[in-house]
Amino acid sequence: MTSTRFYPAAATYGKVLDHANRHDPYPLFAELAREPIQQLAEHAWLVTRHEDITALLRDPRLSAQNEADPSAPTGSDGKPFRGPFLMQDPPHHDTLRAQTMRQFVPRILGMRPQIEAMVARLLDAHAGKGPGEFDVVASLAYPLPVGVICELLGVPPEEEPVFHGFAGRLTRALDPVESLTEAEIADLEVARAQWRAYLTPMIQQRHANHGDDLISGLLVDGDPADRMNLIELATTLGMLLIAGHETTVNLVANGTLALLRNLDALDRLRADPDLAPAVVEEVLRYDPPVQQTGRRATAEIKIAGRLIPAGDEVELLLAAGNRDPLRFTEPDRFWPERPSNAHLAFGGGVHYCLGAALARIEGQVALTAIATRLRNPRLVLDPPPYRPNMLLRGPSELRVAYDDVTA
Ligand code: HEM
Numbered sequence: 001m002t003s004t005r006f007y008p009a010a011a012t013y014g015k016v017l018d019h020a021n022r023h024d025p026y027p028l029f030a031e032l033a034r035e036p037i038q039q040l041a042e043h044a045w046l047v048t049r050h051e052d053i054t055a056l057l058r059d060p061r062l063s064a065q066n067e068a069d070p071s072a073p074t075g076s077d078g079k080p081f082r083g084p085f086l087m088q089d090p091p092h093h094d095t096l097r098a099q100t101m102r103q104f105v106p107r108i109l110g111m112r113p114q115i116e117a118m119v120a121r122l123l124d125a126h127a128g129k130g131p132g133e134f135d136v137v138a139s140l141a142y143p144l145p146v147g148v149i150c151e152l153l154g155v156p157p158e159e160e161p162v163f164h165g166f167a168g169r170l171t172r173a174l175d176p177v178e179s180l181t182e183a184e185i186a187d188l189e190v191a192r193a194q195w196r197a198y199l200t201p202m203i204q205q206r207h208a209n210h211g212d213d214l215i216s217g218l219l220v221d222g223d224p225a226d227r228m229n230l231i232e233l234a235t236t237l238g239m240l241l242i243a244g245h246e247t248t249v250n251l252v253a254n255g256t257l258a259l260l261r262n263l264d265a266l267d268r269l270r271a272d273p274d275l276a277p278a279v280v281e282e283v284l285r286y287d288p289p290v291q292q293t294g295r296r297a298t299a300e301i302k303i304a305g306r307l308i309p310a311g312d313e314v315e316l317l318l319a320a321g322n323r324d325p326l327r328f329t330e331p332d333r334f335w336p337e338r339p340s341n342a343h344l345a346f347g348g349g350v351h352y353c354l355g356a357a358l359a360r361i362e363g364q365v366a367l368t369a370i371a372t373r374l375r376n377p378r379l380v381l382d383p384p385p386y387r388p389n390m391l392l393r394g395p396s397e398l399r400v401a402y403d404d405v406t407a
Pocket residue numbers: 064085086087097239240241243244245247248251288289290293294344345346347348350351352353354355356358359
């Protein structure tokens with residue numbers, strides 16, 4: 001985003017990127033949202049309104065993919081492989097996504113009891129010891145999604161630390177490449193190669209000994225002519241790990257923070273755990289784990305009275321759309337019982353989050369446990385420290401004190 005011209009929105013957006021404002025970018029988003037669409041640089045635009053973001057997420061003239069690298073290995077469509085299907089356009093995106101959906105969705109629908117057992121185990125470690133404190137990120141939010149993905153892939157619990165390590169390293173791929181140092185880019189390449197080397201024997205073993213896990217399912221899904229090849233399979237599994245990890249960590253941490261800042265809502269959830277789905281939807285709207293996504297225009301697009309030329313980048317500020325006063329009543333209020341909550345936290349259109357149902361279960365179970373098992377919970381440090389990342393925004397640590405954790 002380099003340019004010699006001065007674009008006023010770029011200065012405000014610069015403050016959003018500044019880590020000093022990570023704990024509360026919402027006043028900056030409100031400032032940016034005074035105009036529905038703003039130019040950030042010569043070839044970059046920022047869209048902030050719910051209605052426009054919703055339309056653009058569904059617009060086939062916006063592309064999610066980078067230029068093909070002709071030297072890349074070949075995908076199952078016979079063309080150069082372009083990376084995870086999150087970063088591919090139809091039609092090949094749809095083929096890979098359909099295979100993954102067919103294997104992923106039926107497996108996660110029955111997972112609530114296992115997730116409840118995992119959350120219970122993680123809190124049991126602190127139970128019955130009287131007053132104390134723990135870090136919700138390290139003790140609950142972080143281990144939960146890793147445990148869930150290992151369960152889905154049929155990976156034994158002793159492998160969880162390995163997954164933990166890969167999740168942390170591979171997630172850097174979601175950061176804008178300009179924000180990475182050369183050493184970090186090099187480590188990402190090493191991590192990708194190590195991930196493939198780690199998975200290959202596991203995939204071969206499932207070939208020989210077919211189980212009822214997700215890897216085994218993907219190996220035999222659908223028409224052999226369309227089936228993902230080895231590099232697509234390893235990349236899809238890596239994507240499930242990274243797309244499902246830090247996002248869910250943020251959901252649990254942001255949710256705990258919102259509840260402990262709004263103790264009346266915490267009390268209502270404690271009294272009525274059936275409120276959990278509404279609480280999770282409101283956390284997703286109020287403080288979304290993924291704050292922004294980006295696309296590239298493949299044709300000229302007119303939106304909110306401005307003309308975006310073909311080839312330009314378009315940033316969609318999901319977190320601003322979630323606080324759009326034209327769409328939400330009292331947008332800055334944390335209000336689980338709000339009458340309508342069509343938030344943008346899971347995106348929309350062909351790339352709508354594939355793991356939304358799983359994330360919802362994990363969030364509901366974790367936040368209900370926080371509300372019902374911690375006696376007199378309170379924040380030790382408010383605001384908590386935040387990780388550097390702007391896109392996947394969430395606390396790096398969230399210390400909570402309590403009188404007891406009940407069994
Ligand atoms: C609260 C947790 C989560 C949030 C807020 C979230 C958010 C999102 C968003 C905004 C997108 C669309 C990105 C775009 O259009 O550029 C997306 C896509 C995706 N998410 Fe999630 N996600 C969450 C959890 C998960 C989980 C648990 C998984 C799987 C284990 C997952 C897997 C995916 C995949 C595979 C895609 C790409 C879909 C496609 O391109 O067709 N996500 N997610």
